[in-house]
Amino acid sequence: SIMSYNGGVVIAMKGKGCVAIAADRRLGVRGHTVAMDFQKIFEMGPHLYVGLPGLATDTITVAQRLKFRLNMYELRENRRITPKTFASVVANLLYERRFGPYFVEPVIAGIDTKTGEPYICNTDLIGCLNEPDDFVVSGTCVEQAFGMCEALWEPDLEPLDLFETISQALVNAFDRDAMSGWGAVVHVIEKDKVTVRTVKTRMD
Amino acid sequence: MLDLRVLEPCSLQSSLAACADSQVLGTAPPTFKLPAVADLDGFQKAAVQMVKPAKGTTTLAFVFKHGVIVAADSRASMGNYISSQTVKKILEINRYLLGTMAGGAADCQFWQRNLGTRCRLHELANKRRISVAGASKLLANTLYSYRGMGLSMGTMIAGWDESGPGLYYVDSEGGRVEGKRFSVGSGSTYAYGVLDTGFRFDMTVDEAVELARRAIYHATFRDGASGGVASVYYVGPQGFKKMSGDDVGELHYKYYPVPEATVEAEMEDVTTS
Numbered sequence: 377s378i379m380s381y382n383g384g385v386v387i388a389m390k391g392k393g394c395v396a397i398a399a400d401r402r403l404g405v406r407g408h409t410v411a412m413d414f415q416k417i418f419e420m421g422p423h424l425y426v427g428l429p430g431l432a433t434d435t436i437t438v439a440q441r442l443k444f445r446l447n448m449y450e451l452r453e454n455r456r457i458t459p460k461t462f463a464s465v466v467a468n469l470l471y472e473r474r475f476g477p478y479f480v481e482p483v484i485a486g487i488d489t490k491t492g493e494p495y496i497c498n499t500d501l502i503g504c505l506n507e508p509d510d511f512v513v514s515g516t517c518v519e520q521a522f523g524m525c526e527a528l529w530e531p532d533l534e535p536l537d538l539f540e541t542i543s544q545a546l547v548n549a550f551d552r553d554a555m556s557g558w559g560a561v562v563h564v565i566e567k568d569k570v571t572v573r574t575v576k577t578r579m580d
Numbered sequence: 581m582l583d584l585r586v587l588e589p590c591s592l593q594s595s596l597a598a599c600a601d602s603q604v605l606g607t608a609p610p611t612f613k614l615p616a617v618a619d620l621d622g623f624q625k626a627a628v629q630m631v632k633p634a635k636g637t638t639t640l641a642f643v644f645k646h647g648v649i650v651a652a653d654s655r656a657s658m659g660n661y662i663s664s665q666t667v668k669k670i671l672e673i674n675r676y677l678l679g680t681m682a683g684g685a686a687d688c689q690f691w692q693r694n695l696g697t698r699c700r701l702h703e704l705a706n707k708r709r710i711s712v713a714g715a716s717k718l719l720a721n722t723l724y725s726y727r728g729m730g731l732s733m734g735t736m737i738a739g740w741d742e743s744g745p746g747l748y749y750v751d752s753e754g755g756r757v758e759g760k761r762f763s764v765g766s767g768s769t770y771a772y773g774v775l776d777t778g779f780r781f782d783m784t785v786d787e788a789v790e791l792a793r794r795a796i797y798h799a800t801f802r803d804g805a806s807g808g809v810a811s812v813y814y815v816g817p818q819g820f821k822k823m824s825g826d827d828v829g830e831l832h833y834k835y836y837p838v839p840e841a842t843v844e845a846e847m848e849d850v851t852t853s
Contacts, residue, residue: 380660383804407636407766407804516660552662554636554655554804576838578829580655580800580807 378479379430379501381406383555384416385515386427387546388485388496389529391538394566395494397425397485398546400515401559401574403432412558412579420446421456423565424486426466429515430501431479438478441469459486459495463505470503477501481514485565492567511545517553524549535571539564543575551578610694627730636805638767638796639669639680640775641736641747643760645782647816648738648745650678651792653767653800653828654808656685665808674699676819677715677739682764683732683752691733695719712739712746716756724754734764740815767799767806774798785814789823797835800828 383404388397403414417427418439426442428435445465449457457465463484470478483498498512499505506512511529513521524545533541543562550556560575617623639652652669655662669681671689673696681688698718702710710718716737723731733752740746749764750756761779763771774795783791789812796810811825 383660404804409802409804520661551665553660554657554662554807555660576833578807579832580653580828 379481380516380555382430382432382435383516383553384414384429384432384435385513385517385521385546385550385553385556386416386429386483387511387513387521387525387542387549388427388483388498389511389525389533389538389542389545390494390496390509390531392532392534393487393492393494394535394538394564395485395487395496396535396538396542396562396564397427397483397496398542398560398562399427399429400546400550400556401561402555402557404555407554409558417561417563418443420462421486423489423567423570424457424459424462425484425563425565426462427483427485427514428480429483430481434478434480438469438480438482442466445469456489458488458490459484459497460488462486463495463497463499463507467499467503467505470499470501474502483512483514485563487565487567489567494565513549516555517549520552521545521549535564535566539571539573547575547577624730636803637669637682637765638763638771638799638803638806639682639736639765640761640763640768640771640792640795641680641738642762642775642779642788642792643745643747644779644788646785646788647740647814648678648747649788649792649812649814650680650736650738650820651796651810651812652680653796653806653810655800655806657805662807667808668811670811670813672820673715673737673739676709676741676815677712677737678813678815678820679719679738680736680764682734687731687733687752688735691719691722691731692735694722695737709741711741711743712737712748713741713758715739716746716748716750720750720754720756723750723752727752727754736762736764738815740817740819745815763795765799765806767803770799770802771795785816785823789814793824793826793831794835797828797831801832 386399399416403411481501485496487494496512497507498514511525528541528545560577562573564571636657641650654667656664656667671679671692673679679692699710699715731752735750737748748758749762778791792812793810800806809825810828812823814821814823
């Protein structure tokens with residue numbers, strides 16, 4: 377299956393005035409693990425991040441194409457993009473390739489700098505937006521990730537608690553997946569700062 | 581002749597078409613009912629495809645000066661899903677014979693237990709322990725008779741008999757080869773790299789155990805379908821002994837510890853009196 381060729385998983389969660397987005401770090405070729413430092417989460421603005429699990433080549437290409445569209449937006453509008461608008465840019469980019477799609481299922485997490493409102497959403501590979509209030513997951517172990525998130529998430533978590541919750545959800549989900557893992561990176565985005573942490577995980 | 585049919589489990593009693601004596605002695609292979617379905621060939625094909633796991637595992641065994649080392653990981657995967665991290669892949673056939681599991685877990689467990697039964701019957705009939713060559717031949721012949729029916733096994737039979745250490749590789753295609761060093765499963769290529777580099781025939785037992793542990797660890801590190809616990813067994817003249825069972829998650833940080841990040845000293849105000 378193309379979506380599980382390289383492996384990988386991304387989760388994003390909403391907290392109280394903050395969002396967190398986390399991903400594993402593996403790049404594999406079917407069973408063979410090639411890299412343990414593959415970046416799947418990309419910064420699109422000071423408080424806006426997109427995670428791109430799926431086929432690794434499309435991860436890189438879509439990240440680059442999105443950055444280009446974002447830069448053009450900022451040049452024309454002379455302001456930073458809001459997360460909601462950015463989600464529409466992502467959906468549009470994906471639907472343009474409706475009959476030959478990019479094999480990524482993006483996860484977007486950010487804070488609207490004007491209102492301080494946290495925002496998360498994910499899309500399928502052809503751009504259908506899904507904007508829930510709690511958490512979003514995408515990748516090769518979605519079933520495991522959904523189970524972990526459903527069990528651990530609660531509303532209005534403070535940033536440090538949110539970090540704990542999303543880390544545990546991610547790590548325990550990908551410990552049950554042969555195609556993801558080998559390290560984890562977690563970004564916690566608050567109104568005034570972003571904290572990036574790597575998590576010590578099983579390396580098997 | 582004693583009538584031992586009372587000892588048979590009920591499923592074996594159902595087919596008395598086979599020779600009555602061999603049924604009673606338990607030396608005949610177990611009989612399996614075929615499904616009562618219109619298109620048997622199509623059904624068999626679908627069943628073979630369903631049970632066909634891609635031997636996602638790493639097992640290895642090698643002969644050295646003091647005996648045989650057998651090692652394996654403990655992960656079971658169904659496609660991408662890790663169904664268990666605590667599978668016993670080294671099966672104790674009897675006190676001086678070990679078998680490894682790769683391929684279908686149920687197939688390996690059942691047929692190696694069956695092998696244990698037949699080895700015991702051999703002992704009772706011949707008043708001496710069966711050789712490793714004989715035990716592996718028994719298993720290979722059984723698997724050959726089920727060739728093409730979808731069994732999936734890549735197992736190594738290791739043990740110590742009167743002629744010293746013995747190691748055979750037996751698989752579900754009916755193959756059986758004797759050898760001094762084997763690794764089986766999706767992680768075998770990674771294990772071979774470490775094993776072949778570090779191997780010396782005159783290692784001590786501890787060195788051999790550490791080599792096997794390292795080889796399994798490196799396979800779990802690179803292979804997605806291997807992981808969990810690295811178990812290492814040693815088979816010597818007194819029989820087998822489990823030498824270690826280490827979680828490979830912890831082994832990673834033991835072999836490659838994360839260096840402590842140096843913390844810059846904070847600038848402090850110096851009080852002046």
